[in-house]
Amino acid sequence: MHGFHWHQNHLHADAVPVAAIAEAVGTPTYVYSASAIRQAYERLRAAFAPLDPDLHYAVKASPNHHICRLLGELGAGMDVVSGGEMERAWVSGCAMRDIVFAGVGKSDAEIRAALDGRYSPLREVAERFGAGDPVERGPVGLFNVESESELAAIARLGSELGIRARGCVRVNPNVDPETHEYTTTGKKENKFGVDADRIVELFDRWRDDPGIELVGLHVHIGSPVPKVQPYVEAIEIVLRLIDALAARGHRIDTLDLGGGWPVAYREGEVPPLEAYGAAIVPLLEERRRAGLRVCLEPGRSLLANSGILLSRIQHIKEGKDKTFIIGDAGMQTMLRPALYRAFHFVWPERWSGEPPTWCETPEVDGLAPCDLVGPICETGDFLARDRPLPPMEQGDLVVVFSAGAYGMSMASNYNDHGRPAEVLVDGDQARVVNERQSLAAILETERSPRLLDL
Ligand SMILES: Cc1ncc(COP(=O)(O)O)c(C=O)c1O
Numbered sequence: 422m423h424g425f426h427w428h429q430n431h432l433h434a435d436a437v438p439v440a441a442i443a444e445a446v447g448t449p450t451y452v453y454s455a456s457a458i459r460q461a462y463e464r465l466r467a468a469f470a471p472l473d474p475d476l477h478y479a480v481k482a483s484p485n486h487h488i489c490r491l492l493g494e495l496g497a498g499m500d501v502v503s504g505g506e507m508e509r510a511w512v513s514g515c516a517m518r519d520i521v522f523a524g525v526g527k528s529d530a531e532i533r534a535a536l537d538g539r540y541s542p543l544r545e546v547a548e549r550f551g552a553g554d555p556v557e558r559g560p561v562g563l564f565n566v567e568s569e570s571e572l573a574a575i576a577r578l579g580s581e582l583g584i585r586a587r588g589c590v591r592v593n594p595n596v597d598p599e600t601h602e603y604t605t606t607g608k609k610e611n612k613f614g615v616d617a618d619r620i621v622e623l624f625d626r627w628r629d630d631p632g633i634e635l636v637g638l639h640v641h642i643g644s645p646v647p648k649v650q651p652y653v654e655a656i657e658i659v660l661r662l663i664d665a666l667a668a669r670g671h672r673i674d675t676l677d678l679g680g681g682w683p684v685a686y687r688e689g690e691v692p693p694l695e696a697y698g699a700a701i702v703p704l705l706e707e708r709r710r711a712g713l714r715v716c717l718e719p720g721r722s723l724l725a726n727s728g729i730l731l732s733r734i735q736h737i738k739e740g741k742d743k744t745f746i747i748g749d750a751g752m753q754t755m756l757r758p759a760l761y762r763a764f765h766f767v768w769p770e771r772w773s774g775e776p777p778t779w780c781e782t783p784e785v786d787g788l789a790p791c792d793l794v795g796p797i798c799e800t801g802d803f804l805a806r807d808r809p810l811p812p813m814e815q816g817d818l819v820v821v822f823s824a825g826a827y828g829m830s831m832a833s834n835y836n837d838h839g840r841p842a843e844v845l846v847d848g849d850q851a852r853v854v855n856e857r858q859s860l861a862a863i864l865e866t867e868r869s870p871r872l873l874d875l
Contacts, residue, residue, distance in 0.1 A: 424454025424846075425729055425822070430773045432729075432820055436849040439731055440770055443818055446842045446853055448733040449750035451829050453483070455491060455847035457727035458825075462495050465682065465719055468698030471706055474715040477521050479680045480506045482720025482826040483728065485843050486550075487854040489513035492723065498562070500680070500718035504531030507561065508543050512550045517558045521677065521716065523565035523591065523639070525612055532575055535561045536584045564588040565639040565677060567614060569623060572633065579632030589637040589677050590624070592617050594658040598643030598651045598681065601761045607642030607655060614640070620662050624671050636672070637714075638662060641679025645721055647691045649700045652678070656704050663713075675714045676705070682722035686764050686823045688779045694722065721826040728825020730755055730841075731770070732804070734817045735796065743790040743807065748819055751795010752802045753838045755824060756831040759801040767793050767805040770818035779822065782809055793819060797836050829855075834863050 424435055431438045434454045442452055466476065477500035478492045484506060489499060490513045498519030499510035504527075510520050522535050533540040538555030541547070547555055566572045566588045579586045593614030596607050606613040615623060624635055638659045642651055656678070663673045678701075683691040705715055732748030739745075757763035766779040777783040788809035795802045804821055813819065832840045839858035844851050 424457025424460070424727060427772050427776060430771055432770045432772070434729070434846040434851070437846045437851045439729070439820070440818055442844050442846075442851055443731050443733065443770075445851075446844060447857060448731050448818070449748070449754045449841040450731045450857075451728055451824060451841055451843045452731060452851075453485075453488065453724075453728040453825055453843070453845045455845060458488070458491060458723060459495060461723045461727055462492065462497065465694060465717070465722055468694045469702060469715075469717065470698075471702050472709050472715045474678075474717045475519075477519070477677075477716055477718050478723065479718045479720030480510055481830055483724040483828070484509055484830050485845075485854050486513040487845055487852075488724070489515065491845075500720075504528070504534055504542070507531070507535055508541060511541075511555070511558060512543070512547070512552045517560060518562040520561045521563040521565055521589075521718070522561045523567070523641075523718075525567040525571075527564075527571055527574070529574060529578060532564075532578050533582070535564070536578060536586060537582050560584055560586060562587065563636075563675065563677075564633075566590050566633075566635075569615070572623070572627060576627065576630045576632035580630075581632075585631060586633045588633050588635050589639040589675055590615055590620060590635060591639040591641070592620060592659055592662065594640055594642065594655040596642050596651050596655045596658070598646040599648055600643045600645060600681075601763075603761060604645075605643045607640065607651075617658055617662060621665050621669065624666055625669065628671065637675030637677065638673065639677040639679065641677075641718065642681060644681040645683035645691070646681040647683050649692060649697050652681075652697065653700055653704065656701060660704065660708075663708075674712065675716065676708075677716040677718065680718040680720050680722070682717070682719050684722050684725045684823065684826075686725070686766065686779070687781070723826075725823045725826035728823075728828065730821040730824035730828055732793075732795075732819050732821065734813060734815055734819060737813070737815055743792060746791050746793045746810070746813060746819065748793060748795060748804070750804065750821065750841070751797045752799065753797055753833050753835040754795065754841050755804060755821060755828045756833070757827055758804050758806075759799070760831075765804060765824060766822040767808065767810070768820055768822070769811055769813050770820050772811070785809075785811065787811060793821075796838070834858075837863060839863060
């Protein structure tokens, strides 16, 4: 059970019928189940328990700060990839020391704010978000450094501010994670990390720098990683590097294994998380006992199956070979199918049969081939293509499953649609944790042209 189940012919999130949520806040709307998030968190923790890892939630997966807060209450730190995500994590109650800051394009302004809260862009308004004075907050716990140029920038700013930042260098191990080419991050042709054969000289060169202390290695090879073996290969490479660094007198206390831990978008399509734990724990257990701190950065594995997207059918169009179901959610709401041709299981909200198997062709009588599409003027605007679906009518609700990660975070205003609402369900309570964006809000920044005084 993913926190979502059919009861008396209607889909429920925990104890709440999702149709009632759609009635109350409209569509398209993302609905998250707090119980599913908690369950996913505990499952991941259990899979790696012998390593007692520090879990840093990858905020990019689903950045709503109430979701961050929920994960923070479970004990998670946060993994962020921009100054904006860092401020969001801090506003959600995460201590700066529990934040790891990755991302290939950190600007000076972002690095300054990560080191010293006087430079926070929220300095004047933090109180409005229930946060304290950023001046008091201290530096981030760890920078995951992606290049020597970035390393130099952090070192320079750290020295300027009189703060010695802690950094891990992200290793590019040149390992194929066997995932979509756009989410492959650990091969030599990708922009991420430093080539493995340059790591030792880099540590040597920056040894004793007053602005940054290099304390470990980071590796994130892709997302999702549907097999265990690429992790094993990448870990073997970074362990050899750790030994080489130790032999040269570098003190390496942290190994961050990144995210990419998979979830099943189709039933049974990936090994269970426990299989990843079973293969990885033995590689690291002894080093953990010797004091190496292990970090993980899960995003998708905590959120994907903890959220759904509700779309209301606007029109149904009978094509020659298939039916087009035109909902109010499209690529502006959920980009993954258009961007990666990602598979999401879709099904009507009202359903009286056995729960269907999540796959391309469920074995259910009376299905007809359909495309579930959105309102956007692009042929690539689809959520599901060539899928057998039960008969549905104009005004019905259709559900996109596994929508909790990289759904809302990639939503846009394309074709001037407001970003959708977000609702977090906990037991029998449902809270709007993000109001639907109004057209007035979209137009606001264009309201009055400002003459530049150049
Ligand atoms: C550096 C880093 N860490 C963690 C993640 C989270 O990955 P996932 O959501 O697959 O766990 C990503 C995602 O791309 C990432 O780039």
